[in-house]
Amino acid sequence: MPVAVLDDSLHPVILGYLGAGALLAALVMGGFSAVLSFWAGRQQNPVMVQVGRRAFYAATAMIVAAGGVLEWALLSHDFSLAYVTEHTDLSTSTALSAAGFYGGQEGSLLYWALVLGVLGSVSLVASASLGLRLAGYAAGLMAAILSFFLVVLVLVASPFDLLSITPPDGLGLNPILRDGGMLIHPPVILAGFASFAIPFCFASAALMAGRPDSAWIAHTRRFALIAWGLQTTGLVLGMWWAYHVLGWGGYWGWDPVENVALMPWLATTAYLHSSMVQETRGRLRAWNFGLVILAFLLVVFGTFIVRSGVVPSVHTFAISAIGPWFLAFLFICIVFSVVLLALRSNVLGGDAEPVAPVSREGAFVLQNLLLIAVVVVVLWGTVLPLVSGMLGQQRVVGAAYYERAAGPLFVVILALMAAGPLLPWRRAARMPSARALMWPGAAIVVVLAALLVAGVRSIPALIALPLVAAVAGTCFTQYARLGSGWARLPSMLRRRRRRYGAYLAHLGLAVLVAGIGASHFWQQEKDVTLAPGQQVTVAGYTLTYTGSEQRQLSDHTELVGLMRFGDSTLEPARATYSGLGGQSLTHVAISTTPVADVYVVLAGVTADGSASFSVFVNPLVSWIWAGGAIIIVGVLLGNIGERAPAVEAVRRRVPASVLT
């Protein structure tokens, strides 16, 4: 029956059925792909491997279709769908309505499946060069993970559930999510989470196929970098959003949700370095498998933590009934990984000779161990409320625990970042030359002297910040070597872009850590109550309270406190959403310069017109955002256009027609 002749009230119903039908078809196709790909990989049947891969592409296309239907429903305010009613209303802007796609539990799962499907499809396109077994198993694993998400979407958390009565308006998005950050942070971090599955699938497939060589590393290197880059961007955007929205003057609170995003990032950071040891020296094979598997397990664990609400978090809006499903999935993944590693321990073997401690690979190994130690510290702090709660009295650790336990580890990692790139591969016959050490050494001396002259006596600051300068000095040393032959500069950059992109990422991390260190060591805060015309001075910055005013906006009212700061006026506010039961939210006012942020929070206004404020001066916070941007630029410059060595090697051996 043509849709055009249907009654208007039937359109939404059809939308719901279209979406639910697409998800159901994707589940069938995903399950088919998983079973067939495993079988075809085991049989090394080339035709069936292709069919299994195509089934994965088809499942992805159906998920994309379901996503399109959901987006259509959100943008057309189709309140017959429970999901649309729960996460948007008529006053929600078009951009935030579109962002409602991943604003709720069900939609974010669909978004996750969509990213996994799309990136997984891209990763499978050229996987035939890895051999039939490996390609078949990788497709099977990816399809199995995709099918898990589809099972949850179809059976437990469907975004296409219909309401029996269509309401005239929706409930609207949670006020804390009604922000520009909503448009960028969640999709990036969720995409990062989803993309960790791809290296995991290929690593596990390589183990299943008995192929512990570096081919899977070369094939998935870009996807590991994509996962790491997305997670880096997501973490920095999350910090930026928290800083601008939550109104407590900081950007990182060691909240469980922040921790579970940080842990896979740390594991993948370790992997990106140790995989170079395998590619260059053929070592650390078992360790690399372990790291990739650990990163994915941490992602699944994090999803369980966020969605189940088993530990207290600021992200409680994400809690739902799917926690047990993810717990079961986590259990299956752990058992699968442990059994696989145990069964394949014979092919992984041990390295013939130990890694020389004073060498590039030695520095990588130590850095890896330190990063994993940080993961353990963060993991323990995250699960402590859960573990202690099961034993009787629930205990929660604060920032002090993480700073005391992880801080020294980060300091040693910084030292390795400064020294490691100066060490040669294999055994270092001699220490780095005095010339090579000149820049980082000078940076340490200059920054240390400057801090002492400025009156800084904090030991952590006197250790960390000179080391940050040394990291930057090392990066500049490497670039200075490059620049010594100006004529060769373009060709050198082209040939070794991966290396120099990595140094740029190191430099970005140094800038980011400088921002974190400065804002951590020297943040100043003052809580004041001011009558109109009165001033407050914090760290040399003077602000004048000029009065307050009430503003009516489309979906909320704002009580604004006006603070004159130099030639500009800062407008911290408290927003009240009457349509959402009077929920209230702080709108922070920030004046940013490269030196410091002046950060003002309005606590309230009394009847006599006086207002209470929290005023923070946060040094070098803008360096954090700049550092994050430099890291991403470094990763992009170092890897866009870089050839995949394994595929190239195979292409040289095999006729082109076979691989296309």
Next chain:
Amino acid sequence: MALIVATLLLFAAGPFVLWPLIKTPVDDFISPPPGESLSPPHPLGRSAPPEKRALPGGGV
């Protein structure tokens, strides 16, 4: 209704998914037992050399 939509979508995707089976002559995709090498070139010389069989069309 969702079942009908799903069935239609699966039928629509069928030709794409099964295309490698459709285009391959029956005697060309007999798979060897696990662990053994793939079958030798076709007696009429029409099929691909062994390397090609081991690394089949990876395009899709």
